[in-house]
Amino acid sequence: MELDAPPGPLMSVLSLRRWLSPYRGSLAVVLVLELGARAAALIQPLAARQVVDGVTEHSSLTGPIAMLGGVALLGLCFNYFGFYQRGKLSERFVRGLREAMARRIVGAPVSAVEASPTGDVLSRVGGDTTLVQQTTVKALVDLIVVPLTVVAGIVLVLSIDLFLGALVLVLLAVIAFAEARVFRKVAVDTEHAQEHVGAMVGVVQRILFAFRTVKAARTERAEIESFDRHAESAYRANVRAARTSALADTVAYAAVDFTFLMILAIGVLRVSTGAVGVGDLVAILLYVVYIQEPVEALTSSASRLSEGLAALRRITGLLSMPQESETLRPLAAPAGTPSAETRSVKVDRVSFDYGERKVLRGVSIEARPGVTVLVGPSGAGKTTLLSLLERFAEPDRGRILLDGVDIRELDLSDLRRRISYVQQEAPLLGATIHEAATYGADGVDEHRLGRILEAVGLADWIATLPDGLATEVGERGLRISGGQRQRLAVARALARDSEVLLLDEATSQLDPINERHLVRSLTRESRDRVIIAVTHRMPLAHEADQVVMLRAGLVHARGRHDELLADPDYRELAASTTTANHSGHPR
């Protein structure tokens, strides 16, 4: 799969540093507040010792008690602000990741996006970022603050009594060692779980994408089983992670309890021999309690961080998608080299392969204002040729010229502004007819929009709709008819008013009368526009200024429709599509 980042926890921690670096300031504030809270906790046993010593020595308690109360209050303040700032930082961090992901996806080349499973991408943007938000910052802060707290606590215990301090140290070291081992295992399980969640989302996405087909093919059960399989695997992996975490947690608890009891037993012996005072023992026991809590937090932080890092690894995988701005470097010449050529699109000896699969072999086409129709059997490379014009992919050999300028010399966004494209499936974006017809065509006025809708033959239909232009078209335009969707897609392309119009089977779902109407309007609209239309249908070829027939990646024939009828292969293609159209057979 394309999205995988280089594995390994070290890489993840490094990438975490990279992604957190814009928030260094906030992270420092959080660390200071959290350290403040921990320091207040560490001072409390010392204050408590003074209270105990005050009682045993019958001296004044006001000072020690005031100090104890003051320190506790200060600790609470640090705690509140630390908690709040940490939460805010988590949200900012994740917002940054999400925004970066959206930009990387939108900026990626067509090939990279089409090679990535949609469900997987969705679960990275949704699920993984949520996981990072819930785990990473807290865990990271804990992993920095807690060891410092523990070290400070141990130093303080050692300063009170060397023997008991050493005992605490040994016991805590054992706990820390056990936890380090857990860290890795939980990470592996969590990453597995997230991968299966991605695949599971993919199944739902596939069902929704072809819902009618799934129903008609009666594959609901098979789809559900496939969903369940991934859900089950995610469940298993997460349960494994939960078991490991539970074990680690219990061991840590037991170890701390054991430490507490050991210190209590040995401490009482030492008090009886007079080696330490009662106040000292109270302070040390309080330290064990105060250190216990962060050590436990460390266990969960370790596993949370490993979950967060696993999610972050999947996120950085997506963030390492190639970008068009990097892969499509402009040629040396500056954008828009002036050229004396009049409006034209020239495909000059272009060859293109999808990996091992040869698609276009030395194709040359010249299109001038008017309609150029591309015909040819399915799989001949027609759609591929249009995608090279849009620079969705780059020719392996040859070049493409727009008005005499190599399109690689043009700024990508400028190139695409000058071309309108209706892709083969004609999906719509936008909730209503108005939004769909003006998508990407800013500033088209209502009068022109009306004319365009008239030209594509939708005006009468829209006039009958109660909501008119505000009628909802449904997601991808699925709530209107196939032919209406196609005409709306053509309207959108016309509304953009670009020099070149690429239509990939944009009239395939129209009845012959509407198709002829649309073709005539297009011809009228295209006096100074280059239209390149892919079609399997003859009405468009009849009306075209030029027909180019592609076959097996080569230009098989070119000319006007009547001239081409002399070619037996073209005649056969024309005859077959015409009869198919007339008899209403699907093609």
Ligand SMILES: Nc1ncnc2c1ncn2[C@@H]1O[C@H](COP(=O)(O)OP(=O)(O)OP(=O)(O)O)[C@@H](O)[C@H]1O
């Ligand atoms: N993304 C891709 N990766 C690999 N091969 C591809 C890809 N897209 C298309 N192909 C292959 O390239 C060849 C040309 O495909 P293309 O879509 O250009 O054909 P077409 O002429 O538009 O066909 P149709 O009339 O069926 O739309 C086909 O053999 C197809 O299998």
Ligand SMILES: [Mg+2]
């Ligand atoms: Mg095609």
